[in-house]
Amino acid sequence: MIIRIFDERDTQAVLALWAQAFPEYATPGKPQRDPxxxxxxxxxxxxxxxxxxxxxxxxxxxxxxxYDGHRGWMYSLAVAEDERGNGYARALVEHAERALAAIGCPKLNLQIMANKPETQAFYAKLGYQMDEVVSFGKRL
Known part of the structure; x- marks a missing residue:
């Protein structure tokens, strides 16, 4: 797999992948989930x-x-269903980690929906641990 920076010509392919990987994007009444x-x-x-x-x-x-100068955040990790289990998600995460480390980011955070234990297990295998925090949010 070749990893590169997104190009606007990738938009339709990304939208199709995200529709498959993130069915929650189709939830009515959630305008913040507009891909x-x-x-x-x-x-x-x-x-x-x-x-x-x-x-x-x-x-x-x-x-x-x-990266906000304090810590990094990861979002929208997705791999096509028919390509899962081949190490591509791990490669994407490691690429992102290296990019942030190169600019001095000391810690990378992510949030996982509570109803996705398989996703939690994936990140645990990569060395991520649950932080003892409560996540709050407010729509602006």
């Missing part, structure tokens, strides 16, 4: 940290990260 808005926002803020994975010419994976 087109997520792409636009990432392109406006640290677009160099929006990575796609390609197998030959096919886009099979994504990951986005960001």
């Amino acid at each position: 087109r808005l997520s792409i636009r926002n990432k392109l406006a803020m640290q677009p160099e940290f929006f990575f796609v994975g390609l197998l030959e010419e096919r886009l099979i994976g994504t990951v986005m990260v960001g």
Whole structure:
């Protein structure tokens, strides 16, 4: 797999992958889960940290990260269903980790929906641990 920075020509392939990987995007009444808005926002803020994975010419994976000067955050890790189990998600995570480490990011955080134990297990295998925190949010 080749990992590179997202290009706007990747938009349709990313939207198709995210529709498959994140069925919660289709939940009515959740405007914050608009994948087109997520792409636009990432392109406006640290677009160099929006990575796609390609197998030959096919886009099979994504990951986005960001760094606020204090710690990093990871979002939108996705791999095509028919390519899972081949190490591509791990490769995308490791690529993102290296990119953040290169600019001095000391810690990478992520949030996982509570109803996704398989996702929690995946990250645990990569060395991530549950922090003893409670996550709060407020829609602006």
